[in-house]
Amino acid sequence: MTTNDHAYRTAFDWQDAGREVAAIVDTRQDANGYYQDEARRRGITLIQGYGVMEARGSKRVQRAILAKLDAKGDRVTDTGLALDCDTIASSGGWSPVVHLSCHTGSRPVWRDDVIGFVPGETTQKQLVAGAVAGHFRLADCLSDGAELGAKAAALAGFPTEAVATPKITEPQEAKAMALFCIPHTKPNSRAPKQFVDFQTDVTAAGIELATREGFESIEHVKRYTAMGFGTDQGKLGNINGMAIAAKSMNKSIPETGTTIFRPNYTPVTFGAIAGRHCRDLFDPMRYSAMHEWHVKHGAKFEDVGQWKRPWYFPKPGETMQQALDRECTATRESIGILDASTLGKIDIQGKDAREFLGRVYTNAWAKLGVGKCRYGLMCKEDGMVFDDGVTSCLGENHFLMTTTTGGAAGVLEWLEFYHQTEWPTLEVYFNTVTDHWATMAIAGPNARKLLAELTDDIDLDKDSFKFMDWRQGTVAGVPARVFRISFTGELSYEINVQANYGLHVWEKLFEHGEKYNLTPYGTETMHILRAEKGFIIAGQDTDGSVHPYDLGLSWAVKEDKPFSFIGKRGMKREDCLRPNRKQLVGLKTLDPKRVLPEGAQAVDDPNQPKPMRMLGHITSSYYSANLGHSIAMGMIRNGHNRMGERVFYPLSDGSVVEAEICSTIFLDPKGKRQNV
Amino acid sequence: MSDLNSLTDQATLVATMDQNPTQDVPARSPLHQQSQVSLASLNVEPGITLWEEALKTHLVIRGDAADDAFQKGVKAATGLAVPTQLSSAQNEHWTLSWISPDEWLLVGPGTEAFTMELALHEQLSGHYSVVNASGGQTLVRLSGEKARAVLMKSCPYDVHDRNFPVGKVVTTVFAKSQTTLRRLDENDWELVVRRSFADYVWRWLLDASHEFGLRIAAPSASQKQFSTASEKRSSASAVAG
Numbered sequence: 057m058t059t060n061d062h063a064y065r066t067a068f069d070w071q072d073a074g075r076e077v078a079a080i081v082d083t084r085q086d087a088n089g090y091y092q093d094e095a096r097r098r099g100i101t102l103i104q105g106y107g108v109m110e111a112r113g114s115k116r117v118q119r120a121i122l123a124k125l126d127a128k129g130d131r132v133t134d135t136g137l138a139l140d141c142d143t144i145a146s147s148g149g150w151s152p153v154v155h156l157s158c159h160t161g162s163r164p165v166w167r168d169d170v171i172g173f174v175p176g177e178t179t180q181k182q183l184v185a186g187a188v189a190g191h192f193r194l195a196d197c198l199s200d201g202a203e204l205g206a207k208a209a210a211l212a213g214f215p216t217e218a219v220a221t222p223k224i225t226e227p228q229e230a231k232a233m234a235l236f237c238i239p240h241t242k243p244n245s246r247a248p249k250q251f252v253d254f255q256t257d258v259t260a261a262g263i264e265l266a267t268r269e270g271f272e273s274i275e276h277v278k279r280y281t282a283m284g285f286g287t288d289q290g291k292l293g294n295i296n297g298m299a300i301a302a303k304s305m306n307k308s309i310p311e312t313g314t315t316i317f318r319p320n321y322t323p324v325t326f327g328a329i330a331g332r333h334c335r336d337l338f339d340p341m342r343y344s345a346m347h348e349w350h351v352k353h354g355a356k357f358e359d360v361g362q363w364k365r366p367w368y369f370p371k372p373g374e375t376m377q378q379a380l381d382r383e384c385t386a387t388r389e390s391i392g393i394l395d396a397s398t399l400g401k402i403d404i405q406g407k408d409a410r411e412f413l414g415r416v417y418t419n420a421w422a423k424l425g426v427g428k429c430r431y432g433l434m435c436k437e438d439g440m441v442f443d444d445g446v447t448s449c450l451g452e453n454h455f456l457m458t459t460t461t462g463g464a465a466g467v468l469e470w471l472e473f474y475h476q477t478e479w480p481t482l483e484v485y486f487n488t489v490t491d492h493w494a495t496m497a498i499a500g501p502n503a504r505k506l507l508a509e510l511t512d513d514i515d516l517d518k519d520s521f522k523f524m525d526w527r528q529g530t531v532a533g534v535p536a537r538v539f540r541i542s543f544t545g546e547l548s549y550e551i552n553v554q555a556n557y558g559l560h561v562w563e564k565l566f567e568h569g570e571k572y573n574l575t576p577y578g579t580e581t582m583h584i585l586r587a588e589k590g591f592i593i594a595g596q597d598t599d600g601s602v603h604p605y606d607l608g609l610s611w612a613v614k615e616d617k618p619f620s621f622i623g624k625r626g627m628k629r630e631d632c633l634r635p636n637r638k639q640l641v642g643l644k645t646l647d648p649k650r651v652l653p654e655g656a657q658a659v660d661d662p663n664q665p666k667p668m669r670m671l672g673h674i675t676s677s678y679y680s681a682n683l684g685h686s687i688a689m690g691m692i693r694n695g696h697n698r699m700g701e702r703v704f705y706p707l708s709d710g711s712v713v714e715a716e717i718c719s720t721i722f723l724d725p726k727g728k729r730q731n732v
Numbered sequence: 733m734s735d736l737n738s739l740t741d742q743a744t745l746v747a748t749m750d751q752n753p754t755q756d757v758p759a760r761s762p763l764h765q766q767s768q769v770s771l772a773s774l775n776v777e778p779g780i781t782l783w784e785e786a787l788k789t790h791l792v793i794r795g796d797a798a799d800d801a802f803q804k805g806v807k808a809a810t811g812l813a814v815p816t817q818l819s820s821a822q823n824e825h826w827t828l829s830w831i832s833p834d835e836w837l838l839v840g841p842g843t844e845a846f847t848m849e850l851a852l853h854e855q856l857s858g859h860y861s862v863v864n865a866s867g868g869q870t871l872v873r874l875s876g877e878k879a880r881a882v883l884m885k886s887c888p889y890d891v892h893d894r895n896f897p898v899g900k901v902v903t904t905v906f907a908k909s910q911t912t913l914r915r916l917d918e919n920d921w922e923l924v925v926r927r928s929f930a931d932y933v934w935r936w937l938l939d940a941s942h943e944f945g946l947r948i949a950a951p952s953a954s955q956k957q958f959s960t961a962s963e964k965r966s967s968a969s970a971v972a973g
Contacts (some may be wrong), residue, residue: 332885333908337936340909342928345867348765363928398928405746405794405861426744450747485794485834485861490870491927528747533755554751555867555927556759556787 057081057108057120059129060232062192063147064091071098078141081122083129083235084105090227095398107238110248119422120144129235134291149232151295152188155317161287166310169206171234172295173314183208195224230456236299252300253293255286259392263297264304277301278315287322290315306545318576336414344397345558347496348575358579361462363398366578376580381681384584386575387544388682388729393565393576396550397558399445400464401493402457402471406484409455413447414457415479416471416620418604420614424449429524429541433612434467439603439627443467444594446541456489456537460594464490475621493537496565499548499585501732502572510561514538523731532564542730543582545589545723584678587687590642590720597640597675603627607640608696608720638672641695642720643703648685652677652705652712658692662704662712671703680722687722688715748853751864761786761951762870762930779878781946782937785871785922786951789845791838792831793852795860806856809848810838820901820914829901829914837912837924839871857939870930872923874937878944879921885940887913907936 058064058080067077077100082092085105095102103122109132110121113392120141124134148170154164158174160182164173172191185204186197198221200376206216237260240247250260258281266280277283283297284290290297294315302312327333342363349355350366356376358367370379377385386392404412413421417432424430429448434441443466445458472485498506505514514529521527526539534557535598542548553561566574577585592598592607604613605627615624627631644654656672672691680687694696698717705713719725763784787884795802797814812821814836820829823935826840826848839849845866852862874882883891889904890896896915903912909932912924925933938946 103924283893332936337907337932337939340907340929343931344928345760345762350745351781395960403861403863405863406859445858451744485860487792487794487861487863487865489863489868492865494867528749530753533757534753535749554864556761557753557757557867559760560757608754 057083057144057238058147059083059235060149061087061089061091061229062150063145064095066145066147067100068094068098070098073410077101078120078139079103079108081108081120081139083125083238084230084233085125085127087230088201089230091230103137107235108144108239109135109528110144112138113370117142117144123238123241125239130239132239132241135241148236148296150187150192151291152190153291154188154261155289155321157182157184157188158317159194159319159321162318164314166314168234171232186545193226193229195221195226197460198222198224214511223628224331236296237303245416251293252297253281253283253286253290255292256282256284258283258293258297260300263300267301267304272305274298274301274312274315284315288319289322342398344395345555346395346397346496346562349559349562350395353576354577355578356651360398361464363461365398365461366395366576368578368580369576377679380581380584381679383575383577383581384681386573387500387577387581387585388546389500390392390546391498391502391506391569391572391574392579392581393562393569393574394497394499394582395562395576396495396497397490397493398553399463399490399495400457400459400467401489401495402464402468403487403489404447404455404457404471404484405453405487406482407453407541409484410452411619412471412475412482412484413455413457414617415619416474417447418613418621418623420617422617426451427525427527429526431612433604434470435603435621435623435627436600436623438627439623439625439629439632440600441594441598441602441604441607442600444592446539448539449685450537459554462595464488480587492555493552494555494561495550495552496558496562497543497548497550498565498569498574499542499544500572501547501729503547503549506565506569506572506574507551509534510564511538518732527619532561532726534561536561543591544585544592545591545730546585547730547732584680585678587676587678588682588723589687590689590722592689593676599675602638602691603632603641604636605632606691638691638693639695640689640720641692641698642718642722643674643688643690643692643715644718644722645686645688646702646714646716649679650687650715651679651686652690652715653707654714656690656705656707658690658703658705660703668706674705683722689720692717746853746861748846751866752843752845759787762925762927763872763934766931766934777945778876778947780874780882780941781846781947781949781951782875783873784939784951785873787842788866788871789838789840789842790865790869790924791845791848791852792863792865792893793828793836793838793860794834795836795856796834799858802860804855805879806836806852807892808957809851809855815901818900818902821897827914829912831901831903831912837865839924842866859881868927869924870927872925872930872933872937873920874923876944877919878941879919881944882937882940883913883921887911887935891911891915906933908932909936911959917969 060160067080071077078100080095081103105124107125108120109123111117112119113192120139122137123132127132151172152174154173160178160180162178163176163177166173168189174190175184183204185200191197191200202219202221209216222415244260244264252258262281266277271277271280284294298312298314299309301535302309338363353369355366355369368379410421415478416434417434418435426449429446430448433441434443443459443463447455447457451457451622508516510532511529528537531551534553537552539550541550559570603726652674654677656674659668671693674688674690677688695717701717702714737930764811766949803814810826811823815821815828815830817830820827830838831837845864849862882892886907898917901914909929914922916922
């Protein structure tokens with residue numbers, strides 16, 4: 057339904073998108089021009105001199121009841137026409153957006169020819185051009201903009217030249233109709249609700265009631281009804297509402313006036329209408345140096361931050377679970393490979409680098425030797441874990457920190473923040489090298505054999521290149537730093553090469569790895585393999601309310617460091633020390649095939665009355681092909697002291713899953729597999 | 733080279749490493765696929781020419797600009813005076829750009845990363861750092877009469893002549909990523925782009941340039957995707973000498 061020509065374009069777009077336009081209902085009796093001809097040419101039913109006075113249907117629109125209107129739109133002259141439809145769109149024409157202009161102290165003035173308020177006089181340096189000044193045709197907007205732009209430049213003291221505006225052919229438009237409320241056969245107070253402000257549910261009847269109650273100033277009407285209080289600041293309904301108020305008081309719109317707008321103004325950005333931040337360019341997609349290989353080998357991708365990470369690598373015909381089972385068992389039986397390039401990497405240099413690490417990590421760094429790696433936990437001031445990773449000592453004053461993929465930028469910011477505001481005297485520099493190194497993690501019993509085929513200058517002997525050591529050398533002809541660290545619990549090497557050579561080394565690994573059934577795996581298998589070992593993922597098994605002791609990671613907290621560390625005091629607060637805190641434990645379902653949904657809540661007695669007393673939720677849950685049963689980790693109140701006890705998980709489908717509390721380490725509790 | 737890479741030296745304060753291979757190994761720049769794409773012939777004079785300056789050396793230098801020894805050390809190693817805020821210094825091989833109050837980016841021939849890293853370590857002392865970032869970023873060149881118009885659409889920073897004269901360097905927001913933007917000439921701009929964001933920035937540039945007519949040039953002629961060890965050694969010694 058429309059009072060003007062512009063809404064026809066929406067109907068045409070609707071039709072062009074392959075949808076059916078039941079009809080265009082035009083309140084004007086005599087509009088005739090390009091748009092009406094075009095509607096007919098498109099075969100769209102055009103009903104002129106009518107309005108939609110009622111929508112029928114419950115829960116969704118099913119039908120529109122039409123009313124024949126008199127020439128001014130004041131009265132219903134005939135009824136009986138109805139249209140079956142599922143959507144009704146209505147247009148009362150354009151309203152200049154005077155909010156910003158209002159903020160300068162300019163009071164809007166009504167213009168009948170515009171059928172809207174335009175900015176009035178202002179004492180500030182302000183020129184208004186285009187639609188806000190009542191120009192709705194493109195050609196007028198362009199010439200107005202060019203003229204006033206030149207004027208503004210001249211007033212600012214810059215020489216200007218005449219600017220040619222682009223030539224525009226615009227169809228002739230029929231005059232719009234000033235119509236703010238479609239009349240009904242019944243008075244507004246008795247008619248079905250006629251919503252004016254869609255955000256605050258203000259109706260025409262409500263506005264009329266306000267004026268009858270004596271709220272005659274438009275500012276009072278606004279406060280009586282809440283009209284214009286929504287987040288759209290009245291952009292949709294205010295003009296209609298003010299016109300209804302004026303009419304009910306037998307006044308003109310200029311007499312009633314408009315409310316004025318205060319900051320803040322919520323704009324519709326140009327980007328939302330005309331910008332290029334859409335479709336493929338909506339958000340950056342970050343790729344690793346091996347991305348093209350992953351694409352070629354059929355990887356399904358997962359979004360991790362802005363990164364596209366391989367999620368899993370299905371073979372033709374495989375379901376996701378089948379692919380995961382294959383990737384998981386291949387890694388534990390022989391060897392798997394993960395593109396770990398996306399993990400955050402921060403180069404840390406300076407004579408106080410070691411001291412700085414000791415202050416931001418919970419554990420000790422004073423004695424970590426050159427060539428060694430160590431796992432670290434980072435807490436916020438409140439003592440809650442927010443990131444973790446392995447940091448390696450490259451030189452006496454030189455460390456390479458790794459962070460979670462999603463936490464990389466936040467951790468770098470955190471380090472800079474503490475350095476700049478708390479400890480500016482420490483001599484240390486942080487630089488991101490995330491993108492500079494391509495990182496490939498090979499894991500499994502055959503990892504050493506494979507690496508040995510590609511390097512001749514790194515001594516891979518188990519007694520000289522131990523677990524949590526790193527070495528420098530050449531891999532597939534490329535200088536590399538190789539870190540013997542493991543997120544799978546297997547014999548594992550993380551090979552880092554300058555990213556320009558990443559794809560080459562990756563391909564060489566596959567060339568030599570074929571005989572070992574080298575299997576690429578993605579983030580999902582990575583999650584399963586680490587869960588089999590009870591390794592946490594910060595942000596999945598932690599949620600900002602969990603301190604290292606809750607996680608059972610007391611070994612990663614060094615209480616007696618000479619200087620304090622971030623979070624030390626926080627994790628000693630009364631609430632952090634109280635008994636019965638939620639603690640991270642392993643959970644084994646009694647039915648080994650049943651995989652608990654992540655987020656499921658544990659209770660002691662599934663038959664207790666609601667609301668039940670909840671003990672904690674599942675944070676990680678998978679089917680482990682290596683173990684032949686499901687595995688889960690989750691929070692349980694006092695969980696560390698409840699090993700072997702059973703809890704129940706009532707699920708939303710009505711079923712209840714019983715599980716036994718156990719250690720988080722499901723596989724190889726002594727860590728023999730990674731120490732070979 | 734192997735002694736330089738040695739870790740057994742107890743005096744190792746900062747690990748350095750020649751990260752380029754001495755054998756023939758294919759190197760892939762962040763845009764090696766995209767920049768090979770040639771667009772269909774254009775019937776208009778291109779307003780924009782775009783290419784990647786691939787496989788350069790990128791070294792990030794941190795230090796105290798107020799420290800004379802730092803100034804002198806950088807000059808001795810690079811031949812360039814440490815540039816002040818929002819500017820850069822340049823000679824035949826190297827460009828040194830101001831990034832932030834204690835940070836500079838040194839860009840030069842791709843084969844020279846290690847030689848230059850060692851030269852800087854030799855000349856600098858005290859509180860400073862040198863980090864090789866060559867694999868982590870690349871240069872994109874944007875040239876042509878309409879280059880500024882493309883940047884106006886892409887950056888909130890004012891790239892008008894009055895605010896952005898030739899020689900200026902600014903690290904700023906680019907679309908939804910970031911770039912270090914340097915104006916080389918009236919119609920010639922250079923963007924430093926992070927590797928993982930390079931594809932996004934490149935596609936953004938293709939889209940933003942489309943209305944002006946776009947030509948994608950071959951990666952800069954001085955760069956090769958494949959370089960041999962012997963070439964590298966000879967040029968390394970030239971600089972060292």
